[in-house]
Amino acid sequence: MLxxxxxxxxxxxxxxxxxxxxxxxxxxKYVKTTMTQIYARTEDSSEEDKDDCCEQLxxxxxxxxxxxxxxxxxxxxxxxxxxxxxxxx
Numbered sequence: 001m002l003x004x005x006x007x008x009x010x011x012x013x014x015x016x017x018x019x020x021x022x023x024x025x026x027x028x029k030y031v032k033t034t035m036t037q038i039y040a041r042t043e044d045s046s047e048e049d050k051d052d053c054c055e056q057l058x059x060x061x062x063x064x065x066x067x068x069x070x071x072x073x074x075x076x077x078x079x080x081x082x083x084x085x086x087x088x089x
């Protein structure tokens with residue numbers, strides 16, 4: 001993990017939940033901040049896999065202390081339908 005010196009000092013803990021979700025908790029000026037990074041399943045995945053991914057994210061969110069600032073970031077866009085490119089030269 002590459003972080004600045006200040007971020008390293010502020011880091012309380014981090015956890016690799018699975019191959020798609022990681023969470024880290026930091027001290028900040030007034031309250032603690034928990035950041036969750038997710039790489040969501042795409043539309044090509046099975047419904048069961050997508051549901052599992054959402055349930056895992058919800059479980060992580062539910063374990064974040066109530067008074068923490070919660071930041072959820074990641075690749076949350078899914079592929080929906082077909083994309084065509086009309087490139088004119």
